[in-house]
Amino acid sequence: MVRRKLTHLEALESESIHIMREVVAECSRPVMLYSIGKDSAVMLHLALKAFYPAKLPFPLLHVDTRWKFREMIEFRDRMARTHGFELIVYTNPEGVERSIGPFTHGSALHTQIMKTEALKQALDHYGFDAAFGGARRDEEKSRAKERIFSFRDSRHHWDPKNQRPELWSLYNARINKGESIRVFPLSNWTELDVWQYILQEQIEIVPLYFAAERPVVNRGGQLIMVDDDRMPLLPDERPEQRLVRFRTLGCYPLTGAIPSAAASLLEIIEEMLTTTSSERQGRVIDHDQAASMEKKKQEGYF
Amino acid sequence: MLRRTETPLAVETYLRAQETKDLLRFITCGSVDDGKSTLIGRLLYESKMLFEDQLAALERDSRRVGTQGGKLDFALLVDGLAAEREQGITIDVAYRTFTTDKRKFIVADTPGHEQYTRNMATGASTAELAVILIDARKGVLTQTRRHSFIVSLLGIRSIVLAVNKMDLMGYAEEVFHAIEADYRAFATELGLADICCIPLSALNGDNIVHRSTSMPWYQGPALLSHLETVPLRQGPGAETFRMPVQWVNRPNQTFRGFAGTIVSGTASVGADIRILPSGRTSRISRIVTRDADLAEAVAGQSVTVTLCDEVDVSRGDVICTADQPLAVADQFESHVLWMDNSPMLPHRPYIIKLGACSLQGALSQPKYKVNVNTLEHVAAKTLELNEIGVCNLELDRHVPFAPYAEARELGGFIIIDRFTNNTVGMGIIHFALRRSTNVHWQALDVDKRARAGKAGQKPCVLWFTGLSGSGKSTIANLVERKLHSHGHMTYLLDGDNIRHGLNKDLGFTAADRVENIRRVAEVAKLMADAGLIVLVSFISPYRSERLLARELMDKGEFLEIFVDTPLEVCEQRDPKGLYKKARAGEIKNFTGIDSAYERPEKPELTIDTTRCSPAQSAGIISEFLESNGHLSPPPR
Ligand SMILES: Nc1nc2c(ncn2[C@@H]2O[C@H](COP(=O)(O)OP(=O)(O)O)[C@@H](O)[C@H]2O)c(=O)[nH]1
Numbered sequence: 001m002v003r004r005k006l007t008h009l010e011a012l013e014s015e016s017i018h019i020m021r022e023v024v025a026e027c028s029r030p031v032m033l034y035s036i037g038k039d040s041a042v043m044l045h046l047a048l049k050a051f052y053p054a055k056l057p058f059p060l061l062h063v064d065t066r067w068k069f070r071e072m073i074e075f076r077d078r079m080a081r082t083h084g085f086e087l088i089v090y091t092n093p094e095g096v097e098r099s100i101g102p103f104t105h106g107s108a109l110h111t112q113i114m115k116t117e118a119l120k121q122a123l124d125h126y127g128f129d130a131a132f133g134g135a136r137r138d139e140e141k142s143r144a145k146e147r148i149f150s151f152r153d154s155r156h157h158w159d160p161k162n163q164r165p166e167l168w169s170l171y172n173a174r175i176n177k178g179e180s181i182r183v184f185p186l187s188n189w190t191e192l193d194v195w196q197y198i199l200q201e202q203i204e205i206v207p208l209y210f211a212a213e214r215p216v217v218n219r220g221g222q223l224i225m226v227d228d229d230r231m232p233l234l235p236d237e238r239p240e241q242r243l244v245r246f247r248t249l250g251c252y253p254l255t256g257a258i259p260s261a262a263a264s265l266l267e268i269i270e271e272m273l274t275t276t277s278s279e280r281q282g283r284v285i286d287h288d289q290a291a292s293m294e295k296k297k298q299e300g301y302f
Numbered sequence: 303m304l305r306r307t308e309t310p311l312a313v314e315t316y317l318r319a320q321e322t323k324d325l326l327r328f329i330t331c332g333s334v335d336d337g338k339s340t341l342i343g344r345l346l347y348e349s350k351m352l353f354e355d356q357l358a359a360l361e362r363d364s365r366r367v368g369t370q371g372g373k374l375d376f377a378l379l380v381d382g383l384a385a386e387r388e389q390g391i392t393i394d395v396a397y398r399t400f401t402t403d404k405r406k407f408i409v410a411d412t413p414g415h416e417q418y419t420r421n422m423a424t425g426a427s428t429a430e431l432a433v434i435l436i437d438a439r440k441g442v443l444t445q446t447r448r449h450s451f452i453v454s455l456l457g458i459r460s461i462v463l464a465v466n467k468m469d470l471m472g473y474a475e476e477v478f479h480a481i482e483a484d485y486r487a488f489a490t491e492l493g494l495a496d497i498c499c500i501p502l503s504a505l506n507g508d509n510i511v512h513r514s515t516s517m518p519w520y521q522g523p524a525l526l527s528h529l530e531t532v533p534l535r536q537g538p539g540a541e542t543f544r545m546p547v548q549w550v551n552r553p554n555q556t557f558r559g560f561a562g563t564i565v566s567g568t569a570s571v572g573a574d575i576r577i578l579p580s581g582r583t584s585r586i587s588r589i590v591t592r593d594a595d596l597a598e599a600v601a602g603q604s605v606t607v608t609l610c611d612e613v614d615v616s617r618g619d620v621i622c623t624a625d626q627p628l629a630v631a632d633q634f635e636s637h638v639l640w641m642d643n644s645p646m647l648p649h650r651p652y653i654i655k656l657g658a659c660s661l662q663g664a665l666s667q668p669k670y671k672v673n674v675n676t677l678e679h680v681a682a683k684t685l686e687l688n689e690i691g692v693c694n695l696e697l698d699r700h701v702p703f704a705p706y707a708e709a710r711e712l713g714g715f716i717i718i719d720r721f722t723n724n725t726v727g728m729g730i731i732h733f734a735l736r737r738s739t740n741v742h743w744q745a746l747d748v749d750k751r752a753r754a755g756k757a758g759q760k761p762c763v764l765w766f767t768g769l770s771g772s773g774k775s776t777i778a779n780l781v782e783r784k785l786h787s788h789g790h791m792t793y794l795l796d797g798d799n800i801r802h803g804l805n806k807d808l809g810f811t812a813a814d815r816v817e818n819i820r821r822v823a824e825v826a827k828l829m830a831d832a833g834l835i836v837l838v839s840f841i842s843p844y845r846s847e848r849l850l851a852r853e854l855m856d857k858g859e860f861l862e863i864f865v866d867t868p869l870e871v872c873e874q875r876d877p878k879g880l881y882k883k884a885r886a887g888e889i890k891n892f893t894g895i896d897s898a899y900e901r902p903e904k905p906e907l908t909i910d911t912t913r914c915s916p917a918q919s920a921g922i923i924s925e926f927l928e929s930n931g932h933l934s935p936p937p938r
Binding site for chain 2: 005006007008009010011013014015017018021022024025026048049050051052053054055137138144145160161163164165166167168169170172174175176179187188190192196199266269270273
């Protein structure tokens with residue numbers, strides 16, 4: 001008998017499901033970080049598969065910086081209704097009080113307070129001991145070294161030089177009080193795998209990934225979409241309608257669009273295969289030095 | 303990669319081609335400066351996995367910090383952590399993916415230095431093939447042997463010996479052949495047979511993607527073509543269905559599914575299965591997925607199955623073909639690689655994770671450890687960080703398993719410390735010791751309750767712990783006198799006395815302290831079983847061993863009494879002059895001085911000897927016994 005071999009997407013899917021079930025079996029209070037992007041969409045889809053016919057045995061947490069694209073928020077709420085999962089939305093109250101925003105306080109402080117700090121607060125507040133994140137090892141050099149089950153001390157810090165050995169598919173999810181783990185079920189996926197899987201499984205994603213006429217301004221080489229009237233325009237700036245899409249989603253003032261006519265999944269994949277720049281280029285926060293992401297992670301950024 | 307001119311139709315064709323590709327996971331091992339990072343960077347570059355912005359960054363970095371005089375320094379692509387870039391070495395395993403027309407690859411890039419053996423094992427555990435790098439100028443070195451040993455231990459059967467830096471040896475054929483012969487002789491000893499030796503220059507790109515024109519004498523494949531075509535593993539026993547149960551899916555009263563990843567064989571609806579360790583049988587009734595039920599599922603798939611009968615199944619059980627079940631045992635011979643800074647302590651209870659089971663277990667003193675550089679067997683009492691030895695693994699219950707050589711998923715285990723929760727070691731099971739099925743607990747007719755009833759008491763173990771000189775023995779003595787005068791049957795086990803007899807072969811190293819306590823705990827257990835009130839007066843500095851003792855006894859039987867006297871006070875009292883000697887360096891490993899005392903977290907009683915006299919302390923303890931019913935016969 002010729003045994004059917006798994007395709008590589010099936011193998012990736014199976015590994016991710018295994019990881020998620022392991023967390024649910026071993027941790028007392030897991031949560032899934034839901035950033036509304038395509039990786040989160042894939043992660044959610046995998047989770048629905050992993051626990052079917054049961055409902056998701058954990059809530060989804062969205063850390064809302066109040067500067068996400070409006071379409072992302074609409075999409076998030078619609079997904080919660082469609083799939084009936086428990087959605088927790090958290091915003092750093094201190095950031096709200098001080099009206100922190102990327103335009104007034106700069107991207108670094110905004111990210112620090114509204115994202116990194118907010119995430120830590122939320123995890124502490126709800127007492128989550130394990131949090132799923134959609135990061136992939138192909139995204140960035142320091143991620144390539146991170147474990148699938150990544151241990152965080154009680155201050156949410158990652159110690160890259162002192163990671164737990166991770167053998168076979170035997171994950172160590174044991175922690176002491178106050179400590180937590182971040183779990184990355186998509187570690188071994190590549191950007192192409194994610195798109196291919198979205199295509200194969202017909203997973204719904206935020207429309208911003210598809211090309212459309214959108215109002216943008218060119219700021220320092222980045223095409224920033226004017227998503228609401230909180231965006232202060234410079235004297236010589238005038239939003240223009242351009243055919244653009246986003247390769248990655250985040251806070252709209254910090255996320256550059258790319259000129260593109262790709263309006264279907266196949267066209268997106270084609271564009272991806274022929275593109276000449278990597279995914280993170282659209283993320284304003286990564287533009288500092290190479291070690292910036294590692295540093296952010298050590299401080300507790302996902 | 304596609305060219306821009308191609309149409310969506312081409313994309314679909316391309317995606318279909320992607321779909322059928324399989325995945326090879328491999329590991330690269332080499333020492334500092336062998337050219338490993340350069341080789342991997344070269345593979346990523348040649349397989350066009352780099353985007354323009356990444357290439358631009360590489361060019362920029364090459365000029366800034368590169369070691370190639372401004373030429374592209376491929377090593378910069380792969381050294382991910384800031385600390386690594388600063389020191390120019392690889393510390394931790396990095397996983398990278400790349401794709402060619404024929405296959406997808408995940409490379410685990412691992413450090414080669416002896417102090418990172420554990421990181422290398424991590425990378426090897428999920429790999430099917432190993433690329434072992436050698437510097438052509440240096441030939442087979444100690445580290446080459448070490449890497450090969452670890453790789454073979456972790457069950458990798460397919461080896462590529464990449465003889466790098468051939469350019470520095472004038473691409474000389476004799477150099478390559480000498481190294482190859484040398485290596486093959488050694489590898490045969492390890493039982494490695496499937497070896498492909500390739501002469502390379504990672505720097506110049508010779509024999510990486512294309513056969514090099516500089517080495518026309520070499521007739522074998524280039525590295526990448528070998529990686530693309532080497533046959534993937536088909537483990538033995540691949541036909542037999544086995545699935546560890548990872549999670550029980552119970553959304554409501556009617557549905558009860560068992561979720562897990564199939565390790566081998568095929569699950570099909572209607573198949574007869576057996577559940578281990580219970581041995582109960584049933585049949586598969588459904589294979590449930592969110593899309594639709596399946597008729598069949600194969601190895602590697604994560605599924606949810608339901609059974610025809612209401613049988614008891616929980617996480618850690620293994621569902622397998624009914625007539626070819628796995629073996630079940632609780633004692634094994636295994637290779638262990640220690641991964642923690644504090645050494646392995648024989649007989650200390652650790653958490654063992656094997657398949658989907660997490661349970662308590664302990665390792666015996668190593669039969670030997672392996673000198674990873676010479677492969678010699680060396681006598682050992684313990685294993686230190688990065689040491690590999692052969693030990694018996696004893697679990698606190700029977701579990702289904704397979705030898706590691708048959709199934710990594712059912713024969714590999716990790717060792718977790720119960721207090722730090724760190725992964726402190728890993729092991730692989732070779733076989734079960736026959737003992738485990740032969741020794742059965744003898745059920746005796748006259749039991750503990752009967753014996754204790756005669757003595758008019760409820761047996762228990764009063765475990766006195768505290769620093770030397772804290773007052774344990776004094777107080778324990780007074781308690782025993784008191785109980786005895788009231789007609790109770792008691793026995794006092796004193797640390798110093800036991801060390802003269804039963805434990806006279808033990809010293810004061812951490813390993814010996816563990817064994818010391820283990821024996822005393824077992825003796826105390828027997829005595830409690832004989833119906834006695836047992837008083838144990840032992841420093842017993844480690845939480846793990848006190849927990850071991852606690853768990854040996856029946857519930858409510860173990861009473862931990864912490865004689866909490868500050869070190870300064872003990873040292874002042876110094877009734878035996880031991881502190882003075884320890885301070886003078888005449889006694890090594892003295893608790894409180896150069897050996898740790900871990901304070902109890904939740905003792906049943908804490909005695910503060912700076913506030914009460916020994917007699918008062920003894921009074922507190924006997925009152926405690928009285929009020930907990932130990933001084934009257936157990937209820938019928
Ligand atoms: N004040 C006071 N001294 C005590 C107490 N218990 C013991 N000692 C004294 O401390 C010294 C050491 O006691 P010992 O029982 O030999 O300690 P061990 O090494 O822990 O067994 C002796 O001189 C005791 O008399 C106590 O409860 N209070």
